[in-house]
Amino acid sequence: MYTSKIIGLGSYVPEHIVTNDDLSKVMDTNDAWIQERTGIKERRHIKKGDGNSTSSMGVKAAEIAIKRASLTNDDIDLIVFATLSPDMYFPGGGVQVQNMMNMKTIPALDVRNQCSGFVYGLSVADQFIKTGMYKNVLIIGSENHSGGLDMSTRGRSVSVIFGDGAGAVVLSRNEKEDGSGILSTHLHSEGAHAKELCVEGPSMECWVPEIIAKNDKEFTPYYAHMNGQFVFKNAVVRFSEVINEGLEANKLQATDIDMLIPHQANLRISQFIQKQFKLADEKVYNNIQKYGNTTAASIPIALTEAWEEGKLKEGDLVVLAAFGSGFTWGSTIIRW
Ligand code: UT7
Numbered sequence: 001m002y003t004s005k006i007i008g009l010g011s012y013v014p015e016h017i018v019t020n021d022d023l024s025k026v027m028d029t030n031d032a033w034i035q036e037r038t039g040i041k042e043r044r045h046i047k048k049g050d051g052n053s054t055s056s057m058g059v060k061a062a063e064i065a066i067k068r069a070s071l072t073n074d075d076i077d078l079i080v081f082a083t084l085s086p087d088m089y090f091p092g093g094g095v096q097v098q099n100m101m102n103m104k105t106i107p108a109l110d111v112r113n114q115c116s117g118f119v120y121g122l123s124v125a126d127q128f129i130k131t132g133m134y135k136n137v138l139i140i141g142s143e144n145h146s147g148g149l150d151m152s153t154r155g156r157s158v159s160v161i162f163g164d165g166a167g168a169v170v171l172s173r174n175e176k177e178d179g180s181g182i183l184s185t186h187l188h189s190e191g192a193h194a195k196e197l198c199v200e201g202p203s204m205e206c207w208v209p210e211i212i213a214k215n216d217k218e219f220t221p222y223y224a225h226m227n228g229q230f231v232f233k234n235a236v237v238r239f240s241e242v243i244n245e246g247l248e249a250n251k252l253q254a255t256d257i258d259m260l261i262p263h264q265a266n267l268r269i270s271q272f273i274q275k276q277f278k279l280a281d282e283k284v285y286n287n288i289q290k291y292g293n294t295t296a297a298s299i300p301i302a303l304t305e306a307w308e309e310g311k312l313k314e315g316d317l318v319v320l321a322a323f324g325s326g327f328t329w330g331s332t333i334i335r336w
Helices: 022-025 031-038 054-067 095-102 114-129 152-158 189-197 206-216 228-249 267-276 295-308
Strands: 005-014 017-019 042-044 078-082 106-109 136-143 165-173 181-189 261-262 317-324 330-333
Touching: 005 054, 005 295, 017 022, 017 267, 022 031, 031 267, 054 136, 054 165, 054 295, 078 114, 095 106, 095 136, 106 114, 106 189, 114 136, 114 165, 114 181, 114 295, 114 317, 114 330, 136 295, 165 295, 181 228, 181 267, 189 228, 228 267, 228 317, 228 330, 261 267, 261 295, 295 317
Parallel strands: 078 106, 078 136, 261 317
Antiparallel strands: 005 165, 005 181, 017 042, 136 165, 181 330, 317 330
16 A cells, blocks of 8 residues: 655636725625634635636646645546536536646546635645655635625625635655655545525425526525524534544644644634634744635645645645535644
8 A cells, every 4th residue: 555645736826806895895794793703814815817717727736735745747647627617517627627738648637625625635646646646636615705706785794705816736646655654544424504605506306497597686596595693503523623633643642733734614613713723823823914814825825834844844744624615624734
């Protein structure tokens, strides 16, 4: 059995910055509310005509990751693409990345696990590498939220939170037996709460003609619906559980954690977990202040930035943890 290791990281966010004050010009919200409840100061939005899409942002992040891994596109054996905001209903973003990057006819797998998408993708990639089937897997998380947000006051509890961007890693077979790499991954779901955070349509249960026929401005299944407080309460419990599960599986303790990179859902959630695990400020990475919640992209963007800032050192115990729509949640324990 092989082990896998992250050997390249990259991220990309659109240039266009949208501040809380910018939002307060189009909806009834304000900087104080957004910062107090979420910690977010600004986020990035794709601007019409800037050439960005979910797939193309993923490609930009992937190009950086592959270069930093000292590989070429031809070395990649599998693409895993996580998003909840694909360019097309089908096919998914994976095949578009394969095409845009002129890759060989390698498989492209799309992951639909929202905020946990990157952790799910990493787990799938890890299994393929462990068995020896593939050597280099490209995992991308990318989101174009701004294209589908309700920017009126009605949508404010959701729209102020989400931002656009992409992150990518190359996960490769670890040729050295030095104990580094992914130690374990832990995944969960609870579909009973699917409707607490979802976009209901267009879907086969609520297709386009039905939406048009209703001709009702209040019937907006195409905008995300979130029961914020319910999601928050579940998030703090599940984050803790799944981090503990990962630590226990490896006979580790919270005091062993060098860097926790939580999915950037809400700064208050990160702070709650930090307190629970009694971690010092420098042991929890947060960048939601700059980007908002970028769903599947949030962990790979944060991981890339932490690495670029020299905050991930060889031998460090790095913990990734995510929770979101589905509900789905998961963790990854890494020896860097
Ligand atoms: O990444 C996937 C996982 N997602 C999460 O983990 C998100 C979890 N949930 C949350 O982060 C929080 O629940 C939110 C940030 C979404 C909302 O914060 P909250 O403290 O739960 O606020 P709330 O929804 O209970 O709303 C409180 C008040 C309401 O007004 P009333 O009824 O008290 O008069 C809302 O209408 O705040 C109002 N409100 C706003 N006011 C100004 C809601 N959104 C806004 C807004 N600006 N953007």
